Amino acid sequence: MSEMSSKPLNGMSDIGSPEVGLWQHLEAEARKVFKAFCFDELRTPVMERTELFVRSLGDATDVVQKEMYTLERSRYSATLRPEGTAGVIRHIAGLGQDANGSRVFYIGPMFRAERPQAGRKRQFHQLGAEMIGEAQPAADAECIAMQMALLKRWGMENASVQLNTRGRAEDMRAVADGLRELIKPQLGELCEDCCRRFDTNILRVLDCKQKRCAEIAAALPAMTEFMSEESREYFTAVQRWLDILGVEYTVNPLLVRGLDYYEHTVWEIRHGGLGAQDALSGGGRYRINHGRNDIQGVGFALGLERVVMALKSEGIEAEQFSSKPDIYLVSLGETALQSNAELAMQLRSKGLSCAMDWRARSMKAQMRTANKTGAAHVIIRGDNEVEEQVYQVKDMAEGTQQTVKLEQLLELFLPSTEG
Numbered sequence: 228m229s230e231m232s233s234k235p236l237n238g239m240s241d242i243g244s245p246e247v248g249l250w251q252h253l254e255a256e257a258r259k260v261f262k263a264f265c266f267d268e269l270r271t272p273v274m275e276r277t278e279l280f281v282r283s284l285g286d287a288t289d290v291v292q293k294e295m296y297t298l299e300r301s302r303y304s305a306t307l308r309p310e311g312t313a314g315v316i317r318h319i320a321g322l323g324q325d326a327n328g329s330r331v332f333y334i335g336p337m338f339r340a341e342r343p344q345a346g347r348k349r350q351f352h353q354l355g356a357e358m359i360g361e362a363q364p365a366a367d368a369e370c371i372a373m374q375m376a377l378l379k380r381w382g383m384e385n386a387s388v389q390l391n392t393r394g395r396a397e398d399m400r401a402v403a404d405g406l407r408e409l410i411k412p413q414l415g416e417l418c419e420d421c422c423r424r425f426d427t428n429i430l431r432v433l434d435c436k437q438k439r440c441a442e443i444a445a446a447l448p449a450m451t452e453f454m455s456e457e458s459r460e461y462f463t464a465v466q467r468w469l470d471i472l473g474v475e476y477t478v479n480p481l482l483v484r485g486l487d488y489y490e491h492t493v494w495e496i497r498h499g500g501l502g503a504q505d506a507l508s509g510g511g512r513y514r515i516n517h518g519r520n521d522i523q524g525v526g527f528a529l530g531l532e533r534v535v536m537a538l539k540s541e542g543i544e545a546e547q548f549s550s551k552p553d554i555y556l557v558s559l560g561e562t563a564l565q566s567n568a569e570l571a572m573q574l575r576s577k578g579l580s581c582a583m584d585w586r587a588r589s590m591k592a593q594m595r596t597a598n599k600t601g602a603a604h605v606i607i608r609g610d611n612e613v614e615e616q617v618y619q620v621k622d623m624a625e626g627t628q629q630t631v632k633l634e635q636l637l638e639l640f641l642p643s644t645e646g
């Protein structure tokens with residue numbers, strides 16, 4: 228039998244210490260920001276009916292065409308969620324009219340069968356938010372402003388917003404026809420993917436990375452030229468609201484986003500520390516048909532792996548968030564070990580984190596381990612200390628040591644309690 232690999236599947240990762248400390252910090256800070264903007268968490272299943280994604284994201288999108296992990300059972304077809312919006316909208320549809328005005332956020336794994344590379348994984352994690360309700364330029368601006376507040380809270384500095392509009396859904400045909408007419412004479416020069424997109428998903432030609440396609444796209448007039456007055460006014464209003472909310476942005480007429488549910492505002496947040504996959508986040512306003520409901524909303528999702536990469540490129544170290552015990556208890560002898568075990572339980576019940584060694588090894592060995600854990604304080608006890616009911620407390624940062632009684636010990640670690 229071949230040896231079992233200790234690595235996860237290609238394109239997937241374990242997230243352990245010290246890195247997981249940074250992830251926990253990012254999530255905890257994000258929860259505070261979401262609370263300030265009055266968003267509630269929604270946890271949807273990681274699997275949904277395949278049809279939900281095909282219909283919500285659009286059957287011509289790359290995600291649906293090439294990247295879904297689908298499980299065919301005899302009576303149904305299920306897919307690991309490639310993104311979070313479709314599941315949120317399914318949930319919202321079940322709530323009926325009451326859902327208008329709902330604000331939800333989600334944090335969790337998503338799955339796309341992409342070719343793995345830096346910043347592109349097969350299992351990655353999104354932190355996203357959706358605001359349900361009819362099109363309001365101020366809501367779109369608030370959603371972008373919230374994201375910027377989140378990045379600021381995380382201490383990120385070098386992120387920038389790219390903004391564009393796809394116009395209302397009713398304008399889509401005029402935009403597509405207008406673009407097709409202008410691109411048609413150069414159809415033979417487009418890459419293979421764009422030749423296919425020309426018929427099925429013309430907007431994606433605008434953000435193709437191939438050199439010749441990019442040149443052709445850059446020479447086209449902005450999509451807004453083919454849109455109704457209403458769509459153009461909506462976009463102007465979004466920009467005015469962003470100015471009011473103090474959000475800086477750049478209008479990028481070639482930004483279209485890769486999912487079909489968008490209409491009106493679309494945006495991406497990019498970061499210079501990410502390399503080729505420089506989108507930290509993508510978002511926009513959308514309209515998704517679910518059964519008899521046409522649900523409108525605006526939202527975004529940040530890729531957490533990319534957030535971690537971006538923060539590291541700005542010098543933020545994961546180590547500073549790794550959890551260290553408050554106290555390490557060193558026990559010299561069996562009696563001290565038992566007494567320390569009781570003390571540790573008592574301190575933990577008050578919320579302090581305590582580590583100790585069950586083997587009562589030598590003082591030197593235990594101190595070495597204490598050092599390794601990064602504990603702020605060490606309590607050292609042998610038979611004498613137990614008998615005299617005292618505690619040697621060492622402050623690891625200062626290197627000082629003092630002998631204290633239980634009352635002082637509790638006062639030292641739990642100053643607000645009464646002993």
Ligand code: HAM
Nearest residue numbers: 310312347348351506507508509510511526527528530
């Ligand atoms: P998306 O642009 O497909 O949008 O993904 C959002 C973010 O997820 C990307 O900007 C990126 O940071 C991260 N991401 C996507 N694919 C990968 C991957 N293979 N590996 C690592 N990170 C990745 C959406 O998913 C929409 N649901 C966003 C949205 C919410 N729009 C409205 N509401």
